[in-house]
Amino acid sequence: MKINQKRFQEHMETLAEIGRIGETGVCRLAHSKEDREAVDVVRIWMEEAGLTTHIDGFGNLVGRIEGQAKDLPILLLGSHIDSQPYGGRFDGTAGALGAIEVVHTMKDEGVTPNRTIEVICFADEEGSRFNKGVFGVRGIIGQLEDGELKRKDKNGITRLEALREFGVEPDLSQSPVYKQGDIEAFLELHIEQGPVLESKNKPVGIVSAISGPIWLTVTLEGFAGHAGSVPMNLRQDAFLGASIITKEFNELVRKEGTPNTVGTIGSVQTFPNSRNIIPEKVEFTIDLRDIDLDARTRLERKLYEIIEKTSKELHLEYSISEDTRSDPRYCADWIKDIMKEQDEKLGYQSPTLMSGPFHDALFMSYISDYGMIFVRCEKGISHNPLEFAEMEDMQKGVELLYHTAVKIAQS
Numbered sequence: 491m492k493i494n495q496k497r498f499q500e501h502m503e504t505l506a507e508i509g510r511i512g513e514t515g516v517c518r519l520a521h522s523k524e525d526r527e528a529v530d531v532v533r534i535w536m537e538e539a540g541l542t543t544h545i546d547g548f549g550n551l552v553g554r555i556e557g558q559a560k561d562l563p564i565l566l567l568g569s570h571i572d573s574q575p576y577g578g579r580f581d582g583t584a585g586a587l588g589a590i591e592v593v594h595t596m597k598d599e600g601v602t603p604n605r606t607i608e609v610i611c612f613a614d615e616e617g618s619r620f621n622k623g624v625f626g627v628r629g630i631i632g633q634l635e636d637g638e639l640k641r642k643d644k645n646g647i648t649r650l651e652a653l654r655e656f657g658v659e660p661d662l663s664q665s666p667v668y669k670q671g672d673i674e675a676f677l678e679l680h681i682e683q684g685p686v687l688e689s690k691n692k693p694v695g696i697v698s699a700i701s702g703p704i705w706l707t708v709t710l711e712g713f714a715g716h717a718g719s720v721p722m723n724l725r726q727d728a729f730l731g732a733s734i735i736t737k738e739f740n741e742l743v744r745k746e747g748t749p750n751t752v753g754t755i756g757s758v759q760t761f762p763n764s765r766n767i768i769p770e771k772v773e774f775t776i777d778l779r780d781i782d783l784d785a786r787t788r789l790e791r792k793l794y795e796i797i798e799k800t801s802k803e804l805h806l807e808y809s810i811s812e813d814t815r816s817d818p819r820y821c822a823d824w825i826k827d828i829m830k831e832q833d834e835k836l837g838y839q840s841p842t843l844m845s846g847p848f849h850d851a852l853f854m855s856y857i858s859d860y861g862m863i864f865v866r867c868e869k870g871i872s873h874n875p876l877e878f879a880e881m882e883d884m885q886k887g888v889e890l891l892y893h894t895a896v897k898i899a900q901s
């Protein structure tokens with residue numbers, strides 16, 4: 491291998507200690523003290539790799555090495571180093587540290603890039619703290635929305651306050667940093683977060699596309715009443731509505747979705763949340779995704795019918811707000827071709843697979859061609875301390891990333 495396996499492993503192990511929970515978990519929430527600590531450490535590794543670094547007005551950590559041909563569109567590599575509140579050691583970090591390892595290896599090998607290369611650790615990919623993620627990447631491509639800095643975490647801290655605490659004066663006027671044509675390719679390595687590579691017994695995969703998620707928040711409002719005194723036929727039970735919608739939505743996706751469609755109701759809040767009061771208000775999230783946009787649109791329409799019908803039957807008021815809507819995005823054929831060619835030379839015989847989860851790369855795809863490399867992870871578990879990927883698999887993925895990046899940097 492060209493990459494320095496030992497150095498990459500040490501970086502992975504060191505980063506896993508920052509915000510560590512239990513033996514194998516990690517909690518590095520976006521813009522938190524732990525996130526800042528991680529950024530400071532990773533920044534040193536970027537500089538050791540020969541990158542000039544800065545933290546931008548969205549909280550992204552960016553490293554840059556000038557190419558010989560300064561007018562060529564740049565090569566961008568990276569991922570994120572923030573985590574879920576009860577997250578694992580590999581999600582994001584494998585790709586972020588893998589990207590730095592790629593540039594460091596070029597330095598070790600005496601490869602001077604023809605194209606300028608930037609490595610980026612995107613701020614708040616995960617989205618759990620402010621219930622809206624991919625903040626950093628949306629910042630650089632100009633997809634921020636009104637009120638982004640006013641969103642609050644569960645302790646009432648706004649993103650503005652959190653970013654200041656993190657040590658960044660938010661500057662949304664920097665958005666967009668890049669426009670179409672500025673970037674030749676964006677490459678991201680990531681753990682698969684699914685069971686496909688494991689089932690194929692392959693350490694590495696080449697991604698074909700990222701399926702597009704819709705995130706909705708549904709609010710149902712009924713009427714509270716004493717659980718002991720209000721007869722069943724006079725109730726307006728909001729939680730019952732949420733339960734029926736959950737069940738019917740699940741059946742809809744199973745029966746009428748494609749093999750790639752997935753639908754989840756993952757967060758539910760009931761009010762007043764008391765054992766002897768009929769739930770008056772329930773708020774729940776819906777996540778619906780597919781690689782096939784028409785199929786997803788068809789199911790989304792039927793989902794609205796289910797919500798409408800259920801609310802009517804139970805005499806509930808409902809409202810639906812849309813938090814995220816992304817179309818499926820396909821990886822560039824020319825990048826996949828380079829990956830396949832390099833993969834063949836390395837003898838990995840990596841399969842091609844799609845990504846159900848979205849990544850920073852999904853957003854980069856709106857202004858740049860992109861490619862992704864997946865690394866096998868145990869049982870597809872992620873967003874959990876049990877998340878596990880073999881070091882050897884990650885090193886193989888980074889090696890493929892290296893050869894792909896060199897090819898593009900020198901073109």
Ligand SMILES: [Zn+2]
Pocket residue numbers: 570581582615680849
């Ligand atoms: Zn991730």
